[in-house]
Amino acid sequence: MTSEDKILLALTGWDPDVWQAEFSKTAPNRQLVVDPDSDRANIRYALVWKQKPGSLQNLPNLEVIFSLGAGVDHVFHDPHIPDVPIVRIVSPDLTMRMSEYVVWQVLDHHRLGLRYRQQQSQRIWHEDRRQAAAHEVTVGILGLGVLGRDAAQKLRMLGFRVSGWSRRLQTIEGVTTHYGQDGLKDFLKDVDIIVCLLPLTPDTRNILSMSMFAQLKSEGPLGAPVLINAGRGGLQNEVDIVAALERGMLSAVTLDVFNQEPLPKDSPLWKHPQVVITPHAAASSSPQALVPEIVAQMEAYERGEKLRNIVDKAAQY
Ligand code: NDP
Ligand code: OXD
Secondary structure (H helix, E strand, O other): OOOOOOOEEEEOOOOHHHHHHHHHHOOOOOOEEEEOOHHHHHHEEEEEEEEOOOOOOOOOOEEEEOOOOOOOOHHHHHOOOOOOOOOOOOOOHHHHHHHHHHHHHHHHOOOOOHHHHHHHHOOOOOOOOOOOOHOOOEEEOOOOOHHHHHHHHHHHOOOOOOEEEOOOOOOOOOOEEEEEHHOOOHHHOOOOEEEEOOOOOOOOOOOOOHHHOOOOOOOOOOOOOOEEEOOOOEOOHHHHHHHHHHOOOOEEEEEEEOOOOOOOOOOOOOOOOOOOEOOOOOOOOOOOHHHHHHHHHHHHHOOOOOOOOOOOOOOOO
C-alpha cells in the first residue's frame, strides 16, 4: 500500500459513518473517501453496497471491489462495473446470524408460533395435539452455499430431516441433496418447510412463484408447506405467494426480503395472518465483525496472496 492509496466507500441505504468509524479504528493508515471526485486516480479498492450506477466508472487504478454483503446482485444492478475482481462477504459472523434466523423461523413454524400468538391475543387456551416431532418434518433448503450448508447442519442437529437443492451436485452428511432443473421436482415433492437461501441471478429470479408452489405436496405435518425466504426479494412473486396462501398451497410464510424494500405500506403481506415479516434483518453486515476481515484480505492481497471469495461473474454469485 502507498500513502496515496484510497478506498472508495460507495453505499446507498446504509450509513457510511459506521463503516468509516470502524475503518479508522481498525486501519487508521487507510484512507476512506465517500466522494472520490478529487481522488479518482488514487482509488485502489471500492467497498460497495447498492452503489449508484456508474459510480465505479473512471477509477483508472481500481484493483478490487469488495461487496459489503454476501449477496452481489446489488453490485450487478450497475451496468458500468469495471472489469476487476469482486470479492463478497464470507464470514463466520454473518453465517451464524443467518443460521440463527433460519433456526428461529423453522422452529417458530414447527412449534405453531403463529397460531399460539393468535390464541394469546384472544386469551384462548388450547393445546394443539397434532404437533409433529422434528424427525417427521422435512426442511428443504434452496441454495447449499456457505449459508445453506451451515443452516442445514444446524437443523440436522435439531432432528429435522433436511434436504437441499443447488446448481451443481453438493454432498453434505445426513442431507439429501438434489441439483439442477431436473432435481428440483424431486426436491419439492417432499418438503414441509422450504428455506430459500439462493442468490438472485438471471437464473433464479422469480423462482418462488406459482409454478413452484403447484409442485408442492398438499398436506403434511404442518398442513401445507411453509416458505421462508431470506435470500432476496427478486426471487419471489409476492402476488403468487398471497394467492398460494389463500388457496392453501402454502400454510404460512416468513419473508425477510422483498421486491421493493422497505415493503410498501399497502402490501397485503403486512396484514396477512399467516405471514411473518422481518425488515431484511436476517443476517445484517456488522462493521465490527467485517471490517477486520476485509482489512486482513487487503493486507494478504498486498503481500501477493490470492483474493478469497471471488464472485463468478458469469454466474453472478
Ligand atoms: P453462495 O454463493 O455460497 O451459495 C449460493 C447457493 O445457491 C449455492 O449452493 C449455489 O449452487 C446455489 N445456486 C445458485 N444459482 C442456482 C441455480 N440457478 N439453481 C440452483 N442453485 C443455485 O451464497 P451464500 O450462501 O453466501 O448466500 C446466499 C444468499 O443469501 C446471498 O446471495 C444473499 O442474496 C442472501 N443473503 C441474505 C441476507 C439477509 O440478511 N437476508 C444476508 C446474507 C445473504 P452451487 O452450490 O452449485 O454453486
Ligand atoms: C447480504 C445481505 O447479502 O445483507 O449480505 O443481504
